Amino acid sequence: MKTAAATLPPKPRSAGAQLIESWQWTASQIGKGLWLALNAPREISARPDHVPADRVVDFDFANMEGAETDVHAAWKRLHDGPSLFWTPRKGGHWVVTRAELIDMVLRDPETFSSTEVILPRGSKPLRLLPIEANPPDHQHYRALVMSWFTPKAVAAMKPGIQERTIEIIEAMLPNGRCEFVSEFAKRLPIAIFLQLVNLPMEDREKLLEWTETAVRSKNALHILSSFLKTNNYIEGWIRRRRAEPGNDLFSAIVNGRIQGRPLTHAEIQGMLTVILFGGLDTVAAMLAFMTKFLAENPGHRQQLIDRPELIPGAIDELMRRYGIVNLSRLVARDCVMDGVRLKKGDMIHIPNSLYGVDERRHVNPLDVDFTAPLKADRHASFGLGIHRCAGALLARMELAIFLEEWLKRIPDFSIAPGERARTATGQVNGVTYLPLVWKTARA
Template identity: 35%
Template sequence: MNAPAPIPDHVPAELVVPFDFRNDEAIRQDPYGYIAGLKDCPDIFFSPDLGGYWVVRPSAAIGEVFSDHERFTATSLAIPKRDSSVVLIPNNFDPPKHTKYRKAMANSLFSPRALATIDADTRDFTLKLFEAFAPGRCEFVSEFAYKLPIDTFLNLMGADLSLRDQCLSWIKLIFRGRTVEETNQGFIEAYTWVSQWLEEQLADPSRNSGSMFQALAQMTIDGEKPAFDDLRAMTLMLFSGGLDTITSQMTHIMRFLAESPAHRQYLLDKPEEIPVALEELLRRFGISFIGRAAAKDQTFHGVFMKQGDVVCAGTPIAGLDPDEWEDPLAVDFQRGGGKRVKHLGFGAGPHLCIGAYLARKQLTIMMEELLLRMPNLRIAADTEAIENAAGATMMLRSLPLEWDVAG
């Protein structure tokens, strides 16, 4: 593990609060209860863990960190801070450079044409995974949550599904690494893997039938095709950005539904309400600790930050802000008065998650298809304590589920 960093001279002692979201035992045992307890901390505090960084607590202020690129740069996303040898496009760019790449990717890779079969394909993968479960029982994390997002994405990229385990090996290092060395190793392995795979695909694009890959191969930026280095950085962002996050979200949502028969029955009775209910679940079960860096010396909400200071904008923290949400730990499908609640689960501003539609689609289909087929869904009776796997995102290590099977 990383030793606590020295406290910088510009950080007042009263603002120092230890908070290690990658290693803290409390965040492994009761992550959301622990995060809800941050309400007793200063609105902005400095943690000496993970190299030292500011933690922003109020939801509105977190939204500012996401949105104001002139004050908070996205060129540094990782906590602990890592070297910049591996760049993710467009994530590691600020506007205006970020804007042209994001627009090109949104208009091609995430266009209706590229995602035309996403609903049918996701349902097909979901049902195949369900049919592979033992009757009335599954280990949801390894048998479903890890598989559906990556199989869906590999299919869009025209990659063989047998590559799943290779991808997962470095995805876990990037998101679950407990030290800067482990996370750097994950990025190095990802860079090597993506470089080789992309070179092979671009050598003869006609052999690849993936709609998203074809959009990537044919896209233009400012009227020109991107150089290989840019295509690699975009591909790496796609592989690393959309797999672990959806997996993590699935684990918390399914645990909640397995433990709350009333909420589950509501969705079974009113499946048309699932998209609205999903937004409340995304609010309640935020998963990502996203880094920014202070772009200049500044005073932010009364706290002085120096240029280069690492700043954490945590979606779990934003979603449990008691000044923003009444009884924030409660899940209330009527919280929005019949409308979707607005939350920061996918970030905000220029860097609003480009894959939000894809994530929502998979999570919605998961609930639509699985709940129908899992009557009396519950945590398996022989389950020991369920533990959170801490990291850049929060997910459950395992989730043994069981349900009734007709005799």
């Protein structure tokens, strides 16, 4: 028979115990980092016996031909080959290219585990939560985050987001030009995010640098280094939030509980790392791809000016056409896919950006139609299945407010004459350079 004391929640760890735990965790990360650096995968891996020779394609998603000018066209070229292939790059892994298979992988966590989502396998020193958690643990980690992204919570942010958006646009408006990525895409969502987690705005540049390296670097050691720098930065804020909790998302995670117990130090670090990388990069990438499209397509731009009610659907359509995230899964049990045997322990890469441009799923997928009917499976930009992005509602709001306020003030803009946008691939597709021009009142 259980006693009453057995039902009481565990006592919180003392400040001294927490500090020792922090030191131990930091030392372990340094050790893991050294081990990973010494055991980085070979540039070219040998083909395993179960991989058919006709399914081998020498493909490196971090070094795709043409990705610097049109990353989505570079991805789309994979549709000229097999629906599923194996590449010797990044430690050796499978790649799915068709919407049907992407859907299958993302909706079957028992076969395709989320315990490893970054390539090459082992290129990071910690477990990323909740995106690397499988059921039933996943729902407990996710619940801790989702309370900050409910419709009510996101609605409360709208006035502040609108005010900040207008402020940035009107400051650049008289100039008649801007480099959109650095002057807007990496200012608005980052300002909103840093306020949500209550981190200092002056840390913006170094956080953006680490995030860029983590999601787009071509070098596994550079990716590892960015993770270690981020973890070291987060460590200081864990100590502060334990000593002085605030009303912010970082504090909620640092001092949070799942299933009645406090989070371990590793769980806190894993959750805060995901929050940091997700908040600093994905919305910025979406903003830049949408703006690039509108700068190059004045007819579509005018359509939104004339009919602003199309903006919500336009956001979904542009996310379909210009997908962002390219993560991976670990094959958890032997299975057959597309007539090929996959073995437990294999890695499989899932380019979500190919989901929305698959002609087997969408009619004329490269065309953009702001009046297309809304469908639940229109795109996979926020993920599919249990790992759908927790911040999707906030991202949609930021994108909608941007389009409304930008088009009111800068309805006619284009890429600067003689210039061209630059794009990049990686774990997250992005725009690295987008020079825009428009007429000013004094022009």
